[in-house]
Amino acid sequence: MATLDVHHHIETHDHDDHGHEHHHGNFWTTYIFSEDHKVIAKQFLLTGMAWALIGGILSVLFRLQLGFPEANLSWLKPILGGWLTAEGKIDPDFYLALVTMHGTIMVFFVLTAGLSGTFSNFLIPLQIGARDMASGFMNMLSYWFFFLSSVIMFISLFISTGPAAGGWVIYPPLSALPQAIPGSGLGMTLWLVSMALFIVSSLLGSINYITTVINMRTVGMSFAKLPLTIWAFFLTAVIGILSFPVLFGAALLLIFDRSFGTSFYLSDIYIGGEALPNQGGSPILFQHLFWFLGHPEVYIVLLPALGITSEIIATNSRKPIFGYKAMVGSMLGIAILSFVVWAHHMFVTGMNPFLGSVFTLLTLIIAVPSAVKIFNYVTTLWKGNIRFTPAMLFSIGLVSFFLTGGITGLFLGNSAVDIQLHDTYFVVAHFHLVMGSASFFGMMAGVYHWFPKMFGRMMDEKLGYLHFWLTFIGVYLVFFPMHYIGIAGFPRRYYSWTAFETFSGFADLNMLVSVAAIITLAAQFVFLFNFIYHIFRGKLAPANPWNSTTLEWTTPRLPGHGNWPGEIPTVYRWPYDYSKPGSKEDFIPQHIPFSETPESNLPNENDQIKLDLGGAGVGGNKH
């Protein structure tokens, strides 16, 4: 057994060297069907950005309808064509499709694939000291399944009955019956096919991430020395593996209901006065299955952003992260709790009130690890030598959104308060701040921070500041007023309220929200310019532009295939040795041994050296 393991080890080593020396791939193997984790990460990033742009434009379209219900939009005719009514207004069916596709695209294609796919792929091998992912082939498949899924979802935007329109949660019976709304026809079928492929992609990715983090760490990289980013990606992947199959199961039964005539979710339905034959199904069952994925999905979206933020805030405060173990513990707590709170999305489905109170309790407990994280971010910033890079600003922005949006979560988590607030704009405001904007800011922070490692050049800071402030203020202007609109009882997903006397008083607030949304979208073009222009024309980046401690900054400016030209560095210390008292510089990278820094070692670290001195005499096999 032991010999075989050693043998295997040698084999992989040979393979590494082989790949390293003879990597002269053509255009197709280098950039398109690449198995290199860095290229795959960039593919995910660019696809995710394209989707973010589409998702953002869709949101502005329906905000136009909500903010300016009387406006004539016929100037959009060249783009929207038949989706505008004769009076130049957005077709009500298309409005439903817009909100559905905005949700689907943002949650899955941007903040799951675009965020996890990019940064897990890019950072896991670089930060744990591995040559590549455990399986480059599976990694490539993961991207191409995502691409295929994207293509199908994109095509569904252009079919004559329109894309899926039952909301991103696709509750049956609305989504199960093609005769219910136009969007439940071919559009819904394409949605399901696309999501099935997306789940395959996500599972392939997650299996790879977990396998790599557990089995491919470099010498010395114990779990206690992992950067918090890696902890976050790791836990995200674990959540993904456990929750996405459940969505697959739910979607499978829905496909049978839609296309094969079963009645898993359907019962007692009349459409147009005609009774359907389906009997005995339970639509609530779908909600249970969906939210068993759906709630963990929130943390699949959020945890990577929190991990990225931990790294960036520590680096740019020039201070060790406050409470490393508490950070890991709270992420673990969030990951576990995320599986036992799903029914708080279903408080008003007629569930047992006792069950509701159990889920209320469990939901409110999530506030504890979340508060620990916010506390730790703030205490890391406290008295730090803060460098306000754009990445740092976006990270601080994330903390702000996470707090503002998290507090409203306490309202919504109460089953009693939820009776008033469910399905109103209060909910929209809550999850857009805590999950949407926070995760988006985490993603942006990551792009600004790791751009030098991805493309070997620097982005422009001034444009970064402009992008940050416009987006930050814009996001608050969009989502803060929504709390008031929601408390006033505005239901979400409604095409128009002008018919109701009660709601016409908020027309000005809705207009403000819509204007802010347009400005926020416009601000993203500043980023796009900054991003694309500086890929080609940016200042050349130094190897370690942020004076950071983690391993990715020990690679060359543009790490090649295999990441490190020589040996993989060995890790001796945790990743947050910033401003260590006595140290010459304000950061000590992870690969510097304690024996080289006697001036700053703590007593227990010195003990480690002494201890090993004795051991070295006996073993003496270091080299």
Next chain:
Amino acid sequence: MNEAVDFKIVEAPAKPISMNPKKFGMWLFIASVTMLFMALMSAYIVRRAEGNWVFYELPNIFGYSTILVILSSVCLQLAYFYRVNVTRANNLIVATFLLGIVFLAMQSLGMYQLLKEGHHFTGGNVSESFFFIFPWLHGLHIIGGLVYLIIVFITLRKGSFNKVQMEMCTTYWHFLGLLWLYLFVFLTLLR
């Protein structure tokens, strides 16, 4: 970067524990398949508890197919034990493969018998629809396992013995056997 200091390095950081990444990935895949079936089983339990649930006897053939799938697992395990003797191992893998095919045939027969007894996938009570999902979805995974068996067989034939590949295949096949055993008990006790 490390070379310049090698005689000063006195700490010897431990190599993190690790296992074969591919095998590890297989276990994760098994975890996700388990979650898929757990989702469907919990849907089954929840829906059953709501009442309006038709009871019916499962055809005996599902019992026989359960014995068969256990036999096939035994065969594959023996093939793994006898892996040094390529001919013997190959014969056992062929036996496993054939048992797998017969298992699939018996599952199909069982479902066919249910159809003949008037329990249809569509149109009837939801309990009937639910039942068909399990042998069908499990069968799809068995087909995946059969493809894997062919791959292992070809590798063995070529003489390039790959222990990891064989172990992964055995793990997956045993998992599928156990999964069906569990599903069978579940569907028998919780009709």
